[in-house]
Amino acid sequence: MVLSTAKGSIPLYIQIKDLLVARVTEGKWVPGDTIPSEIQLARELNVSQGTVRKAITELVENNVLVRRQGRGTFVATHDVDRALFHFFHIVNDSGIKILPESKTLSCRKKRASRQEASKLKLSNGAQVVCIERTRKLDNQPTIIETIILPQSLFGELGKRQARNLPNTLYELYETQFGITIHRAEEQLRAVAASEHDASLLGLEPGAPLLEIERTALTLGGTPVELRISRCSTSKHYYQNTVL
Amino acid sequence: MVLSTAKGSIPLYIQIKDLLVARVTEGKWVPGDTIPSEIQLARELNVSQGTVRKAITELVENNVLVRRQGRGTFVATHDVDRALFHFFHIVNDSGIKILPESKTLSCRKKRASRQEASKLKLSNGAQVVCIERTRKLDNQPTIIETIILPQSLFGELGKRQARNLPNTLYELYETQFGITIHRAEEQLRAVAASEHDASLLGLEPGAPLLEIERTALTLGGTPVELRISRCSTSKHYYQNTVL
């Protein structure tokens, strides 16, 4: 790629930003990598350090890169902190957030339903991996999660790791499958607990549950995970901060 | 206030940012005002335009200021768009967001409950204004809202405007009371509809409702509104985008 400085063209720092994003999405730089210093990139691209810096700044605000003064700039990784901070919103009544432990109930392959296929942008009836698990908060089963993954991306999962899945899946996606979840869209509803829900959570059937349907996307915007969580909110709630 | 450039002191642009925020919170600049240009501020404060610019940039990211190239920089206002975009999260099943019309049921004074006082940081038993209203989505009553406001700030409301309240309250707070809502914290739960809820929404008692408890804060971080919404989510859902 060559940068254009012609009159009326896109600003340099935007072009550089796109170029840096491309290096991440293509896997040339992977999570945890140190990217070249601002000065190196500036020399390579024939612009000033400040211009590279502006591009990087926006990517840091997007959670694509992480800066550490005196150290360098890194491709952001999915550690537990990020999972908690960005993607987990359930807190207990004291407002404290703790990542729940998980117990996998099943992990099998099936054909995607119409809805699932549409939300994951798969062709009708494509194969998916379907995980079901419960999660404990404050030592009480509180959440039932159903996770749908395209088999084309996560094929290995069906075979090997059926029952010993780690607690933070996004870390696994990143390290084992080279897939980094970058953002998500969540749709929340109140639903009545089914018999199945109720027995797993120790509630009466018909009890109100908070249903969170999350579509998780990569940096490129491809949906790669569909996750439906049904939560008992008698001792916990979903916390959202509106800026 | 004087800026400090001594070695080891806080960066200039942060000091400028604080200074600009102060001018907004003190009411020296009010929503809609044009603030002095970057160059004017730079001259006034004896720094370069770029330094002022960096301060303003962060405030734009915080939704405190709004820039318009060629026009100037303005203090952000609470128009309908902002209300919709930042503070209203209910969309219909097609993903479309429409601000619901409101019907005020009651507007009266009372003493704050313990919880209300604590969440609004009022002394125990302080006077509050309590508004109850329903809101229609797609021509169907879908939300019941209970709004609690400190009477110390919103005294006038109790008297005059009892029944002809506008649809977007935050605009009213800003224009009539000089109070700008800057951010909010929302706590979501699934609850069972009471008889009262059910009759207002045309549902069976016990039907699951999504309860949203929102605390709205000023730029200074003072809580100024407590709002509890109970929503039927059979044809709508709460949309949250996680970046």
Place this chain on the structure above:
DNA sequence: GATGTTAAGAGTTATATAAGACCTTAACCA
């Protein structure tokens, strides 16, 4: 000789400044 402390240096990001390009508006003129 082994170990802990200090100082210097190289490499990195962070801050501040300056200059010109670009955008918007309004006044002016043909």
Place this chain on the structure above:
DNA sequence: TGGTTAAGGTCTTATATAACTCTTAACATC
């Protein structure tokens, strides 16, 4: 009425210097 221009705002880019982090080597101490 429509085009031109000037003024004044933000936006982009470049450059210089400060602040921070880590490594290494010199040195004192046990």
